[in-house]
Amino acid sequence: MIIKTRGIVLKTTQYSETSLICKILTEERGLKSYIISGVRKKKGKTSAGLLQVMSILDLVVYDSNKSTLHRIKELSNHYIYHQVPYDLVKGSIGLFIIEIVQKTMKGEEEHQALFRYLMETLQFIDKTANSVANVHLHFLLEYASHLGFGPSGVQEDSQLYFHLWDGRFTPLKDDKYAVNAELSSLISELLHISVQEVHHIHISRDTRHALLRQLLNFFKLHVDNFPEINAHRILKEVLG
Numbered sequence: 001m002i003i004k005t006r007g008i009v010l011k012t013t014q015y016s017e018t019s020l021i022c023k024i025l026t027e028e029r030g031l032k033s034y035i036i037s038g039v040r041k042k043k044g045k046t047s048a049g050l051l052q053v054m055s056i057l058d059l060v061v062y063d064s065n066k067s068t069l070h071r072i073k074e075l076s077n078h079y080i081y082h083q084v085p086y087d088l089v090k091g092s093i094g095l096f097i098i099e100i101v102q103k104t105m106k107g108e109e110e111h112q113a114l115f116r117y118l119m120e121t122l123q124f125i126d127k128t129a130n131s132v133a134n135v136h137l138h139f140l141l142e143y144a145s146h147l148g149f150g151p152s153g154v155q156e157d158s159q160l161y162f163h164l165w166d167g168r169f170t171p172l173k174d175d176k177y178a179v180n181a182e183l184s185s186l187i188s189e190l191l192h193i194s195v196q197e198v199h200h201i202h203i204s205r206d207t208r209h210a211l212l213r214q215l216l217n218f219f220k221l222h223v224d225n226f227p228e229i230n231a232h233r234i235l236k237e238v239l240g
Contacts (some may be wrong), residue, residue, distance in 0.1 A: 001063045003028055006078050008118060009055040010102040021069070022051055023102065027115040029063055031105045034070050050075060054084070054094050056119055079119075084126045092238045093136050094125055096231035100140070103227045104147065104219070114146040121195060130199035133208065133239055138190050138198045140215045149222040155181075155188035162187045164218045177221075183211050209236055 005028035015021045019037045026032055039046045050057065060074040084090045101118060105111075121139060125132050144150045144167075151167040153159070159169035162184040164177040169188065172178055179187065189201055203211070212232055220226045 002073060003061060003063050005029060005059050005061065006115070006119070007032075007057045007059045008098075008115070008122070009051055009053055009057065010098055010105075012051055012053060020048070020051060024057075024059075025101065025105065025111070025115055025118065026059065026061070027112055028110070029061075030110045032061070032063075032070055033068060034061065034072050036072055046072075046075065050077065054081075054098050054122060056122065079123060081126045084122075088238050090125050090132055092231065092234050093132055094122055096136050096229075096235055097121065097139050099229060099231045100143065100219075103229065104223050111146070114143075117142065117146065124195055128196075128199075132199075134190070134198040134201055134203060135195060136235065137186075137208070137211060137215060138193075138195050140212075140219070141187070141190055142195075144218070144222070147223070151187065151191060151218075153188075154192065155184050160184060164214070164221055167218075167222075179214050182207065183214055186211055187215075205239065208239065 005026045007024040007026040009022055009024055011023040013021045015035060018039065019035060020039050022034050022036060024032055024034060036046055036051065039048050039051065055077070056079040058076050058078045059072060062071045062073060064070065084094050097118070121135070125135060141151060149167060151162070153168040155162070155169050159171055160181045161170050161173055161178040163170040163172065163175065164179065169184065170178060186201065186203065190198065212235070216229060216232065
């Protein structure tokens with residue numbers, strides 16, 4: 001079967017001297033792996049530049065339930081980044097988001113809403129003139145909802161602490177899963193604004209890093225075999 005779909009490149013792996021295997025989140029068929037032959041030849045039919053991690057593509061693909069490795073008939077840019085490749089902060093946040101998705105997506109189920117959310121987030125990072133320093137924090141909370149364990153509620157005087165296991169706010173200060181009141185306040189705020197508004201939240205460097213660690217702990221509790229995430233170390237450097 002031949003289908004048309006949009007796709008976001010999550011990972012590329014060298015396969016033989018001239019080919020690549022690309023893990024791509026597609027709008028129509030979910031997470032798929034494609035082999036692209038000859039892409040690393042000097043005069044290859046397909047440019048390797050099209051298959052960079054984070055690329056948003058228009059695809060015509062061969063799709064079969066009988067194989068886990070598929071082929072691409074045609075591909076072209078759906079969206080061309082204007083700032084992400086040249087802006088260290090934007091590029092690092094984009095790569096962090098891609099790594100989170102790549103390491104937590106399971107199976108080949110359709111994820112159309114997730115695909116559109118991821119595409120819109122990456123485009124927002126590229127286009128916005130405002131600070132993107134908090135976008136990855138907002139993303140983790142929204143993405144958790146797409147995975148089925150999204151947090152809920154709001155911080156109140158009677159419920160000051162976000163509970164990592166329950167995904168809601170609690171009065172239990174001394175519970176081992178309770179996040180301190182300052183970080184819980186930021187979680188509550190991030191839960192109730194859009195990504196376009198996150199630049200209004202002013203967070204110090206140390207507080208931002210502490211909040212990111214807690215959100216990654218939240219994922220560790222709710223995602224089976226949650227792997228080590230590497231890109232957040234780069235974020236720690238570039239966000240200062």
